[in-house]
Amino acid sequence: MPIRINRFLATTALLCSLALGGTGARAAEPDNIPFIDAHVHLNDERMQLDLMQRHGVERAVVFWGRNSDNESVAASAKRHPDRFIPFVSISPERAAYRRGWEQDDARLLDTLDALLATGLYRGIGEISVTHFPSPGLPEADFNPNGATLRGILALARKHRVPVMVHAEWTRLREFSELLRAFPDVPVIWAHGGYTPLFIAQRMLEQHANLHYELSARTWPVHPRSPDYTILRDGQNVWPQWLAFIERQPERFLVGTDASHRSAESEAMKFQSVQNFLRQLSPAARELVARGNLLKLVERTS
Numbered sequence: 001m002p003i004r005i006n007r008f009l010a011t012t013a014l015l016c017s018l019a020l021g022g023t024g025a026r027a028a029e030p031d032n033i034p035f036i037d038a039h040v041h042l043n044d045e046r047m048q049l050d051l052m053q054r055h056g057v058e059r060a061v062v063f064w065g066r067n068s069d070n071e072s073v074a075a076s077a078k079r080h081p082d083r084f085i086p087f088v089s090i091s092p093e094r095a096a097y098r099r100g101w102e103q104d105d106a107r108l109l110d111t112l113d114a115l116l117a118t119g120l121y122r123g124i125g126e127i128s129v130t131h132f133p134s135p136g137l138p139e140a141d142f143n144p145n146g147a148t149l150r151g152i153l154a155l156a157r158k159h160r161v162p163v164m165v166h167a168e169w170t171r172l173r174e175f176s177e178l179l180r181a182f183p184d185v186p187v188i189w190a191h192g193g194y195t196p197l198f199i200a201q202r203m204l205e206q207h208a209n210l211h212y213e214l215s216a217r218t219w220p221v222h223p224r225s226p227d228y229t230i231l232r233d234g235q236n237v238w239p240q241w242l243a244f245i246e247r248q249p250e251r252f253l254v255g256t257d258a259s260h261r262s263a264e265s266e267a268m269k270f271q272s273v274q275n276f277l278r279q280l281s282p283a284a285r286e287l288v289a290r291g292n293l294l295k296l297v298e299r300t301s
Contacts, residue, residue: 029054029055029056029274032055032056032274033056033274033277033278033285033289034056034057034058034289034290035056035057035058035254035273035274035277035289035290036057036058036059036060036061036085036254036289036290036293036294037052037057037059037060037061037254037255037256037258037273038061038164038188038213038215038253038254038255038293039061039126039164039190039213039215039255039256039257039258040060040061040062040063040255040256040257040258041062041063041064041065041066041068041126041257041258041259041260042062042063042064042065042068042072042073042076042084042260043065043066043067043068043259043260044067044260045076045079045080047260047263047266048060048062048258048260049080049083051258051263051266051267051270052083054267054270055267055270055271055273055274056274057270058083058290059082059083059084059085060083060084060085060258061085061086061087061122061123061125061164061255061293061297062076062077062084062085062086062087063086063087063088063089063125063126063164064089064094065259065260066259070088070089070115070121073086073087073088074086074088074118074120074121077120078120085122085123085297086120086121086122087121087122087123087124087125087126087164088112088115088116088120088121088123088124089124089125089126089127090108090111090112090127090152091125091126091127091128091140091166092128092129092140092142093128093131093137093138093140100148101140101142101148104146104147104148106151108148109148109151109152109155112124112152112155113155113158116155116158116159116161117159121161122161122297123161123162123163123164123188123296123297124152124155124156124161124162124163124164125162125163125164125165125188125190126164126165126166126190127149127152127163127164127165127166128140128166128190129142129143129144129149129165129166129167129171130142130144130166130167130168130170130171131166131168132168132224134223134224141171143171143174144165144167144171144174144175144177144178145174145175145177145178145181146174149165149178150178150181150182153178153181153182153185153187154182156182156185157182157184157185161297162185162186162187162188162211162296162297163185163186163187163188164187164188164190164213165187165188165189165190166190166191167189167190167193168193168194169193169194169195169199172193172199172203175193176203176206176207179206179207179209179210180207182209183207183208183209184209185209186209186211186296187207187209187210187211188211188213188253188296189203189210189211189212189213190213190215191213191214191215191216191217191228191257192212192213192214192217194217194225194227194228196227197238197240197241197244200212200244201244204248204251210251211251211252211253211292211296212251212252212253213252213253213254213255214230214252214253214254214255214276215254215255215256215257216228216255216257216269217229217230218230218231218254218272218273218275218276219268219269219272220234220235220268220272221234235275236279237276237279242279242280245280245284245288246280246281246284249280249283249284249287249288249292250287250291250292251292252287252288252292253288253292253293254273254276254277254288254289255273256269256270256272256273257269258270277289
């Protein structure tokens with residue numbers, strides 16, 4: 001990662017720690033709100049478990065990142081079945097899968113089908129069908145309603161699992177067509193596509209199978225764009241966003257987007273989720289923090 005990004009993350013972590021009263025201690029924080037993390041790139045198992053213990057995370061949805069793969073994620077889940085909920089991914093940012101996306105190669109779906117048939121995985125994702133470029137991650141711009149993602153949702157239907165899709169809202173029309181084609185398949189929208197409030201409202205109104213996941217939206221500052229956060233001042237949720245979530249709490253999930261680049265940057269992510277959850281009413285908090293995700297993954301039981 002470039003030095004400027006490391007400095008950004010370290011500075012953000014410090015600011016967040018000061019704003020939220022964090023001490024940096026390794027012991028569990030006493031006022032933690034229990035939650036289930038919907039979005040973790042499992043690059044460092046030990047760091048992830050430590051962060052979960054410190055920041056009130058009961059369980060976490062985990063999938064591969066820069067230092068892991070589907071097999072290592074499944075192995076971690078076997079070691080810690082009470083902590084990790086493994087998802088399987090054939091996302092196109094990995095070179096081994098990108099050619100298959102470019103050619104809509106059916107063998108890619110055969111690979112996914114075989115992995116799901118093992119029973120090791122509780123969901124599919126993160127699938128970055130359209131993803132703006134970021135450090136270490138090449139841009140992806142595949143059709144959300146193309147043959148490959150439609151095939152992925154068909155497999156999700158077959159195996160009764162949810163799918164986490166990273167689709168920027170530049171492809172909103174195609175993404176909506178996909179959701180209409182598979183109304184019985186639950187789709188978790190990673191980061192909610194970083195949409196503005198109006199688009200979020202419209203998408204949830206039109207698609208009952210869509211679940212809006214808030215990872216990285218609760219960070220005090222986002223390195224790619226200042227409007228990606230739903231906070232008005234680095235700490236307080238915009239009143240309009242808060243009212244929207246309170247009206248439909250059954251549609252939202254929380255996540256950290258943990259990737260384990262540094263303990264400081266990861267602590268910021270976990271603290272930001274705790275800060276967000278404290279601003280919800282008790283009834284909404286229980287659904288957003290735990291209940292909604294449990295309902296999604298328990299479809300496989």
